[in-house]
Amino acid sequence: MKKFINAKPNRTATILLGLLPFALLILVYMIGSDARLAINPSDKLLPSFSHMGESMMRMAFEPSRRTGDYLFWQDTLSSLTRLGAGVLIAACIGLLIGTLTGSLPYISASFSPLLTVISLVPPLALLPILFIVVGLGEVSKIALIAIGITPFIARDIQGRTKEIPSEQLVKAQTLGASTSQILIRVILPQIMPKLIDAVRLSLGAGWLFLIAAEAIASTDGLGYRIFLVRRYLSMDVILPYVAWITLLAFLVDYLLRKANQRLFPWNAEVNS
Amino acid sequence: MSLQKTQSMIQAKNIGKRYGNDVILERVNVNVEEGEFITLVGASGCGKSTFLKMILGIETATDGELLLDGKTIPDEPGSDRGIVFQQYSVFPHMTVLENVIAAKGFQKSSITGYLFGKERKVAKAEASDMLEQVGLGHALGRYPHELSGGMKQRLAIAQALICKPRILLLDEPFGALDPGIRADMHALVLDLWRKHKLTVFMVTHDLKEGFYLGSRLWVFDKVRHDPHSPNAYGASITYDLPVGQTSAPLYEEIDNRIRPIPDISIDAQSATPENLS
Structure with a gap:
């Protein structure tokens, strides 16, 4: 087992590791958004992705x-x-x-x-x-x-x-x-x-x-x-x-x- | 002692250089005739580079006077005195050929120094020819970062020579090169010195180079020493020797005196006089 300071991820791992925080952020957002919308369907603070999509379609x-x-x-x-x-x-x-x-x-x-x-x-x-x-x-x-x-x-x-x-x-x-x-x-x-x-x-x-x-x-x-x-x-x-x-x-x-x-x-x- | 009768090309009359209380050079008295090839050796900080910079015009003497053709040497660089530094001597944003053509362009007194049409064609031919002479004919389209250390110095020499300077100043030009390449460069410089009838000053920390290259050797060293105040006295030229008439014991003696920094890249095989042609 190499020391952690010497261990390097290979290319695929580098890409996946780089994407991981983004995926986590999106996931956390979706969970939070779903939870708020379940309580109050007209909640404005954390809109769902589909809602954002609709708004942007309208704007664009x-x-x-x-x-x-x-x-x-x-x-x-x-x-x-x-x-x-x-x-x-x-x-x-x-x-x-x-x-x-x-x-x-x-x-x-x-x-x-x-x-x-x-x-x-x-x-x-x-x-x-x-x-x-x-x-x-x-x-x-x-x-x-x-x-x-x-x-x-x-x-x-x-x-x-x-x-x-x-x-x-x-x-x-x-x-x-x-x-x-x-x-x-x-x-x-x-x-x-x-x-x-x-x-x-x-x-x-x-x-x-x-x-x-x-x-x-x-x-x-x-x-x-x-x-x-x-x-x-x-x-x-x-x-x-x-x-x-x-x-x-x-x-x-x-x-x-x-x-x-x-x-x-x-x-x-x-x-x- | 300076001789007034036949005017030498360069006359140094009791030259000294001081920075505040630190004396670098003192009482330098020499004459140099057109066509000499002088190597300047000495320990680091002994003022040999300072002397070269005075000829170049980027340093001025604080005492005495330095004359070129009997007139005070200009206090800024000019096209009569070419220079090759150890590094940074070429323009990194131009190709090999452009580097030399630009040097031709600078000779023209225009705002930008760009050459057009026929002028450019002539300059291009001349530049190619000069690059051929220094052995860079195969690398005309390359940028400096694609060249080896030796090739960069060849380019720097070509650039300097295209302007037909009377004096060529070399400031440790081969200090960063491998021994084998160094020998090639020695041959090149000697060849160009004869062909273009230059007066050459070369600073080196390699005593061997000084002993066998060119026509005259200057050793810079301190004559007086004050152990309590090492900078109270400056260096002067302690040996002024014609090259080729020096003995091995003298070499040893000078070598011991100036104690050049041990340089592992220098070995006897590559820098012997036989290889220098």
């Missing part, structure tokens, strides 16, 4: 009686658009600030302290300011996401830029490279995969700001919907929505990881 495949939209898809589209726009803006600004402060001492001297201070401001505390300044429309929500994650991306990229071995920068200079050539040909290409990694890490915060902004002021979106139906204790809609948001978050992360491997084959060793 029947046009809303009030607006004529397919609410589920409309919510998904709006939320993903906001998240995508916010993250894209943050990535661009973060990349610019991060590479420049990470590589040019003069830029670093003038912007690093500011960046440190800004990154300490809690973004949600800025939401009222955004609502006042740019109104309750799309801009405020996208701006919140962008403001919320730009400092993180910028600081991460700054660090990654500094990690590039100085030997490479010296080497480039001995080959005759100018400052702009070093930035564009040596630093930027090596930072791109790091940028995608930084975006992946910041997406969790991105979803947080998205849902927060939608909960407070919006007329559609995944976050808006779950906060709206909360008033009616509609767990049959909230729970599937949360599961859907989780799945979307997983898919976005997965696609970015795959894109990173595909776009930067020279980074393969780092990725694996």
